[in-house]
Amino acid sequence: MIKIRELTKNYRKINVVDHVSFNIEEGECTALIGSNGAGKSTLIDMVIGDKKPNSGQIIDQNKLLNSKNLGIMFQKTNFPESIKVKELYSLFSGLYEDPIDSETFCAMTRFNKQQLDQYAHKLSGGKRGYLILLYH
Missing domain, CATH: 1.10.8 (Helicase, Ruva Protein; domain 3)
Known part of the structure; x- marks a missing residue:
């Protein structure tokens, strides 16, 4: 299980993620849904380690958040026209x-x-x- 506790991220004194908490239980597939600018991408970036939160914790006791266990599907994928x-x-x-x-x-x-x-x-x-x- 992965626990997200009171995660916060600020840019220039603007809270883009404000004290978010939730759990991802074993075997669950988790999706974040919200309007544009709600902080979904920033939250994902913090969970996978691409951005550092200003405060809060990501508790990953089983070390699931590493490149061997992590899969991310982007919202949109583009490939060059000339590659098979x-x-x-x-x-x-x-x-x-x-x-x-x-x-x-x-x-x-x-x-x-x-x-x-x-x-x-x-x-x-x-x-x-x-x-x-x-x-x-």
């Missing part, structure tokens, strides 16, 4: 010490040979998300 799915797989897998093999990648994403050979920017939003989740 199989080339992105090759690029991303080269960035990791212990990447998944291409067979496992295809089984997880259900990409067939034709989809591996297509340009990544032509994938549906859900299929683009597969590529990002697997390597972030």
